[in-house]
Amino acid sequence: MTKAPEKNRIRRKDRILNAAEALFAKHGFEGVSMRMVADSAEVDLALASYHFGSKRGLFDAVLLRRAEVLNDLRLAALEKCQAEAGGNGPSVEAIIDAFLHPLLGEGLQADEGWLHYFELIAQVNSSYEWGGQLMTKYFDPLVRKFMEALKAALPDAEPQDFYWCYHFLSGALTLTMAHTGRIDQLSDGAVKSEDMVGAYERMVPFMAAGFKKMCEKG
Amino acid sequence: MTKAPEKNRIRRKDRILNAAEALFAKHGFEGVSMRMVADSAEVDLALASYHFGSKRGLFDAVLLRRAEVLNDLRLAALEKCQAEAGGNGPSVEAIIDAFLHPLLGEGLQADEGWLHYFELIAQVNSSYEWGGQLMTKYFDPLVRKFMEALKAALPDAEPQDFYWCYHFLSGALTLTMAHTGRIDQLSDGAVKSEDMVGAYERMVPFMAAGFKKMCEKG
DNA sequence: GTCTATACGGCGATAGAC
């Protein structure tokens, strides 16, 4: 009676996260002010500080929220492909597919929030200031599980070759998520940055061929 | 007699560019203030605005300065490998090598300024705000020449496959230039982000294998 | 070309009323 229902409290906090996610994706951490977030979320300026403590706290909350979901989806995909494989374990193609396919499934590519999140991750991954620290914190525990599966599929791999190969995959993937529109122009419209399905269909065989070239004997 | 020599005028402008290059590489455009640049260059605050008009003007000047040099180096490498090839033109490996090798040669990897520049390009390439516009402006005229050479080496390539392959190469390369330190941690020290020679030696065969897998018939 | 001084607004964060 006197106040908006509980539902509204939740909504405001999430509205702040959603607005911040979209703005950080487009302009980066330093390019966004708390005032921009509050205006975009149609919420009072002080509320963002109240809920998240500081601008940096808000940024971390944005990164963490979907990292947990994405890590769960990827882990499930890895375990599924391992269960379906025979005693020798899944192929390189199947493991890379398990790494990439969750980005497309479950309606993620139809969800504006997820698209903003991927753009943000792309920026963070290539940032000198944050790339090492934040990607390691949020994603490497899961990535190590994929590395173990890949090692089993590529038993002759030298560690240096192997980790550089993953690094190339990571760079290609994050640039794809950035949706910068550059490839649209370079290809004179033949390729669309937004076509994540097209990128995925090519990335799996491309990366698998690279891994095998570098990590298999003979 | 009354003033510092001509030499000093040049030095101050270049000191501003060098300081700005280093700071933009570490913190991004929005994360750097004109005051930080002036302090780092040991130059008066007003001087940067005088020489470059605005912060954005300074940013563009930083990007342009080495883009011209790098494009010239890469074009020379492409023409050299084409001259050395027979009538069928250079191989995919040779073309990718001509694209990557100039980043290592000529002492660029021993030059702090060039290393900062590469970190900056890495950030720009993955940025939603600037990736499409600035990379296209500064690098695509040259990249189109490499695309023509690759088309000749891969006559059966479908445009969509072909441009996605270049996109993967671009993403892998720019993440490598970012020197974020993530791969160091993930590999438990087996790989060093700074080891550009090690990255280059693996990137050429890796990417060539991917291009061939996706762009050759059969 | 260089420096001093400053205009003018946006910044993150918080105190305190409700």
Add this chain to the structure above:
DNA sequence: GTCTATCGCCGTATAGAC
């Protein structure tokens, strides 16, 4: 939880002396 008001700092840019 929410909003008003505000503090003190830092941002870019420029006017004008030298």
